[in-house]
Amino acid sequence: xxxxxxxxxxxxxxxxxxxxLSCRASQSVSSSLAWYQQKPGxxxxxxxxxxxxxxxxxxxxxxxxxxxxxxxxxxxSLQSEDSAVYYCQHYYNWPLTFGGGTxxxxx
Amino acid sequence: EVQLLESGGDFVQPGGSxxxxxxxxxxxxxxxxxxxxxxxxxxxxxWVGSILGDGVSAAYADSVKGRFTISRDNxxxxxxxxxxxxxxxxxxxxxxxxxxxxxxxxxxGQGTLxxxxx
Numbered sequence: 001x002x003x004x005x006x007x008x009x010x011x012x013x014x015x016x017x018x019x020x021l022s023c024r025a026s027q028s029v030s031s032s033l034a035w036y037q038q039k040p041g042x043x044x045x046x047x048x049x050x051x052x053x054x055x056x057x058x059x060x061x062x063x064x065x066x067x068x069x070x071x072x073x074x075x076x077s078l079q080s081e082d083s084a085v086y087y088c089q090h091y092y093n094w095p096l097t098f099g100g101g102t103x104x105x106x107x
Numbered sequence: 108e109v110q111l112l113e114s115g116g117d118f119v120q121p122g123g124s125x126x127x128x129x130x131x132x133x134x135x136x137x138x139x140x141x142x143x144x145x146x147x148x149x150x151x152x153x154w155v156g157s158i159l160g161d162g163v164s165a166a167y168a169d170s171v172k173g174r175f176t177i178s179r180d181n182x183x184x185x186x187x188x189x190x191x192x193x194x195x196x197x198x199x200x201x202x203x204x205x206x207x208x209x210x211x212x213x214x215x216g217q218g219t220l221x222x223x224x225x
Contacts, residue, residue, distance in 0.1 A: 034211035034212075036212070038152075043215040044144075044152060044202070044212065044215055045215070046207070046214075046215075049207055049208070049209060049211050050208075050209070055207075055213070087151060089152070089154075089212075091209045091210035091211050094166050095154060095168050096142075096154040097154065098151055098152040098153065098154065099151070100151050101151045
């Protein structure tokens with residue numbers, strides 16, 4: 001089973017600043033990596049798939065990078081509505097696994 | 108517009124059973140593989156299992172294998188999750204999701220809550 005580790009657990013960023021979230025896989029997952037945003041009381045929302053492809057209607061301030069075992073989600077010019085928990089998930093093989101999440105707070 | 112609507116969540120005692128449904132619309136249901144993902148209160152996301160569009164093959168997390176069964180009725184545009192031998196650790200919001208170009212969740216339902224308690 002591929003273990004996904006996200007860091008930091010919580011990130012506090014000022015509006016307009018950049019947020020950088022990390023996700024590490026315990027073994028290579030190639031580019032089979034997705035990122036989700038989840039706000040309280042809501043379902044997850046797909047942001048990025050294939051490690052770097054934005055999903056439909058996702059703003060350009062969200063970008064993903066990385067391959068193999070190290071991945072990054074970057075939110076440039078953070079806005080108040082970006083306050084949420086962000087999860088990474090690999091889909092390289094079974095079982096599919098998620099990281100523990102990074103909570104992004106607005107200062 | 109893709110719409111997924113889960114139902115069937117309830118309060119059930121340990122050892123009990125439940126069937127969840129996910130009604131789909133806005134896309135060619137039989138062509139899309141689907142997944143169930145759950146989230147325990149205050150916790151992260153946990154993959155339960157996935158099924159191909161034709162319903163022939165499914166994969167499950169070890170934690171639910173042998174207890175949960177995923178099926179679908181393409182004539183009714185509905186995905187199912189049969190939950191048996193429930194334990195308190197199965198308490199969670201259960202989401203259904205469509206598969207994208209890979210086994211990630213493209214569109215998600217709003218979830219249905221299953222509470223297992225004596």
